Amino acid sequence: xxxxxxxxxxxxxxxxxxxxxxxxxxxxxxLKQLSDGECVYAQGDDGDGLFGVVQGRIRLSNSSRxxxxxxxxxxxxxxxxxxxxxxxxxxxxxxxxxxxxxxxxFLPSARFNALLKSKPELYQYFIPxxxxxxxxxxxxxxxxxxxxxxxxxxQRILELLRFYGVEDDKPGVLINVxxxxxxxxxMLGVSRQAISRELKRLEADGTIALAxxxxxxxxxxxxxxxxDRYV
Amino acid sequence: xxxxxxxxxxxxxxxxxxxxxxxxxxxxxxLKQLSDGECVYAQGDDGDGLFGVVQGRIRLSNSSRxxxxxxxxxxxxxxxxxxxxxxxxxxxxxxxxxxxxxxxxFLPSARFNALLKSKPELYQYFIPxxxxxxxxxxxxxxxxxxxxxxxxxxQRILELLRFYGVEDDKPGVLINVxxxxxxxxxMLGVSRQAISRELKRLEADGTIALAxxxxxxxxxxxxxxxxDRYV
DNA sequence: CCAACAGTGTAACTTTGTTGACAGATTTTT
DNA sequence: AAAAATCTGTCAACAAAGTTACACTGTTGG
Numbered sequence: 001x002x003x004x005x006x007x008x009x010x011x012x013x014x015x016x017x018x019x020x021x022x023x024x025x026x027x028x029x030x031l032k033q034l035s036d037g038e039c040v041y042a043q044g045d046d047g048d049g050l051f052g053v054v055q056g057r058i059r060l061s062n063s064s065r066x067x068x069x070x071x072x073x074x075x076x077x078x079x080x081x082x083x084x085x086x087x088x089x090x091x092x093x094x095x096x097x098x099x100x101x102x103x104x105x106f107l108p109s110a111r112f113n114a115l116l117k118s119k120p121e122l123y124q125y126f127i128p129x130x131x132x133x134x135x136x137x138x139x140x141x142x143x144x145x146x147x148x149x150x151x152x153x154x155q156r157i158l159e160l161l162r163f164y165g166v167e168d169d170k171p172g173v174l175i176n177v178x179x180x181x182x183x184x185x186x187m188l189g190v191s192r193q194a195i196s197r198e199l200k201r202l203e204a205d206g207t208i209a210l211a212x213x214x215x216x217x218x219x220x221x222x223x224x225x226x227x228d229r230y231v
Numbered sequence: 232x233x234x235x236x237x238x239x240x241x242x243x244x245x246x247x248x249x250x251x252x253x254x255x256x257x258x259x260x261x262l263k264q265l266s267d268g269e270c271v272y273a274q275g276d277d278g279d280g281l282f283g284v285v286q287g288r289i290r291l292s293n294s295s296r297x298x299x300x301x302x303x304x305x306x307x308x309x310x311x312x313x314x315x316x317x318x319x320x321x322x323x324x325x326x327x328x329x330x331x332x333x334x335x336x337f338l339p340s341a342r343f344n345a346l347l348k349s350k351p352e353l354y355q356y357f358i359p360x361x362x363x364x365x366x367x368x369x370x371x372x373x374x375x376x377x378x379x380x381x382x383x384x385x386q387r388i389l390e391l392l393r394f395y396g397v398e399d400d401k402p403g404v405l406i407n408v409x410x411x412x413x414x415x416x417x418m419l420g421v422s423r424q425a426i427s428r429e430l431k432r433l434e435a436d437g438t439i440a441l442a443x444x445x446x447x448x449x450x451x452x453x454x455x456x457x458x459d460r461y462v
Numbered sequence: 463c464c465a466a467c468a469g470t471g472t473a474a475c476t477t478t479g480t481t482g483a484c485a486g487a488t489t490t491t492t
Numbered sequence: 493a494a495a496a497a498t499c500t501g502t503c504a505a506c507a508a509a510g511t512t513a514c515a516c517t518g519t520t521g522g
Contacts (some may be wrong), residue, residue: 087362131318
């Protein structure tokens, strides 16, 4: 058995929670190891619990019967997932898979419900989370209905930049996550070829620089301008 | 001054709330009349308050710089709108307009915040609302990324049917809301012509019957089948 | 170091949906 | 009842993106 306390001390998962709730979570949660590609939960499942990402990355996605996939979001250590099904009692609406080896903190739904019942003031911790996800989802609907692909791609690159951008010795800002064009395409709901074409266009502009599975933004302003033409 | 108490007694807006909160709302909220097309709030505004729809219909939408519009949802009497900006403190992400003459109950943000501060257990009343909207938004992103127009249209008609469907003396189920093809197109983010074509196809099948600004579903199963080919 | 694999660029062709235009139908207003 | 406004059906030209196919380039692991 791994020492949860040690691992979680340095993790933002529990920050902001009252001390007694943290103690409670320590007592009733389970640390689970997941290997690459393992399923955390699947679309249609009942909500069996809440998951906090401790290590690695979780991929939230959604697939159609004919095999097409939509990549809704990448979830990083420090974020909780699966709260919606616990809060509204409805089945999972997304698939969640481990990308690479992961560790998650699992809080079974019975424990979750008991905790909420004993401390209804905890409801408010979920409000910012739900608001953020709702706004994000709305901005995606908006984008896909109102903007051409070029603008949506710019929007998405800027988002990735805020999240994964790191300055290094080279010029520009590196998006420090392995993200093949295939995945970028699945995020935007278009074909890989369409993404390749647009990225090449941006590279020719000098707006970005491309490498194998990586992307470097050279001109943030140009991306913002592309987006502002429509927003 | 109109008597709020009388008007609201028959309205589902306040049902489910504790009696003391209802009293508080009665004391500090204002009943506002809106005429056709009047703006409730606009994208980018600060959240000035919470609105409860009492009479009429509110249109939540989103426009791009070049004039294209996305119709996110129609809000009916009994529903609250504008809670997200109050809960997370960020600007409005949608436009809200009155469709026809409306009456709304307005709770200014200062009052809202004071109420939440004095009764933090009220946070939990917003949870189901946010969950519902989040799931709906996700299903739209999913639809537009994974399904062809025909399936998305079927999905949307079924949704309208659940909400506005009424049985009458004629065969089939009438969708009892004035909804021109133009608006249906704006809901799905496509052109009016594309909607016209698809509706004609469904009419030729005998799946639906068309009238001027109205729609009657003759075969619910066929619509569900169209959707199930992809879900 | 080289084989296997994952990722990328490009092109021809097809499908889907847009745009603009207009005639006809239905409803509302005067 | 006539006029105005709204709504619908359809067409042709066009644009965007999907699909299929294949060569090529990096990366990883034995």
